[in-house]
Amino acid sequence: MKLSASYHKGYSLPEYSNFLLIVNRPIQSFDLTLSKQTIGKTSWEQVFKYPEYGLSLFYSTLGNKEIFGNELALTYFFKIYILNRDKLQLYNRIGIGLDYVTKRFDLETNPSNVAVGSHVNIHFNCRFGGTYALSEKLNFNAGLSFDHLSNANTAEPNLGINYLTAFTGFSYYLGNKTEKRRVELPEHEPKSNWYLFGSVGGKHLQSLSTKYFVVNSLSLEYVRETFRILHFGAGVDFFYDSSVPAFLEKDGREFRQQDYFQTGIHISQTLRYNRFSLSLQEGIYVGLKNEVVQKVMYNRGIIKYNLTDNFSVRLAMKSHLHILDYPEIGIGIKLK
Structure with a gap:
């Protein structure tokens, strides 16, 4: 098991013409994750180079506290390692889950929020990052993250909010690492x-x-x-x-x-x-x-x-x- 924490800072991506007129602050986020790396119990784990999966608790500002509020999300993620070289690893992480947004559209009290029409939304995340081993158990992480939240058209308005951030943080292994299994994979037969x-x-x-x-x-x-x-x-x-x-x-x-x-x-x-x-x-x-x-x-x-x-x-x-x-x-x- 691995415990990770990261800090994000970036900017909203405009979905409509006057969006940037509403956003008055940069995006700041904090991410706390608990994950586990596979060890090759199945052929699929070896094919995907021992991917990692876990849960992420994610808190973020949304560019304007008075109109959009803040976001708290819980997502399940899947991480694939693109490059694995001794102490350096490059990866892609994709996650999806649910969030709670503190401010939503209201015709009388919050008409300027034409992006989010409900408190509960779907949160999607895609990251490209790198990990460098500082010691046997401690890693340094950094990369870029794209996040999107919307309610899947279950409430109006539903333009959603997109933002791009750069992140940095650390991860720590809880317990000892498990040796990875390596077996010869059978040849794939198309069907x-x-x-x-x-x-x-x-x-x-x-x-x-x-x-x-x-x-x-x-x-x-x-x-x-x-x-x-x-x-x-x-x-x-x-x-x-x-x-x-x-x-x-x-x-x-x-x-x-x-x-x-x-x-x-x-x-x-x-x-x-x-x-x-x-x-x-x-x-x-x-x-x-x-x-x-x-x-x-x-x-x-x-x-x-x-x-x-x-x-x-x-x-x-x-x-x-x-x-x-x-x-x-x-x-x-x-x-x-």
């Missing part, structure tokens, strides 16, 4: 599979409305396991969006029954680690178009966990480029 996914989600009209609408999707995907950790795929999607009539009415447009549905095709790239996988999908509407946003392209970010060889659960975020549409949860079955 192909078909998957069927069904998902459900919720959205609202992005007009400070509290009413939620059900959305559903059904997807059929072909996946080629080209490499052990990197897979490529292509598929077809069928969407149902119950918010379409209300949105078109609000926009002064005519609604047709077929407007409930959208169809599309997509390609995907998947990074796999044991039972977990992270996928990016890029799709285009074909046939039944999306009359709400009137965009040609849609995207998904997906976290999937394989319960068995044939069944899986997943969490996805559907968007149109950088504009989030809605979150969804679903189940999947391997057909072949």
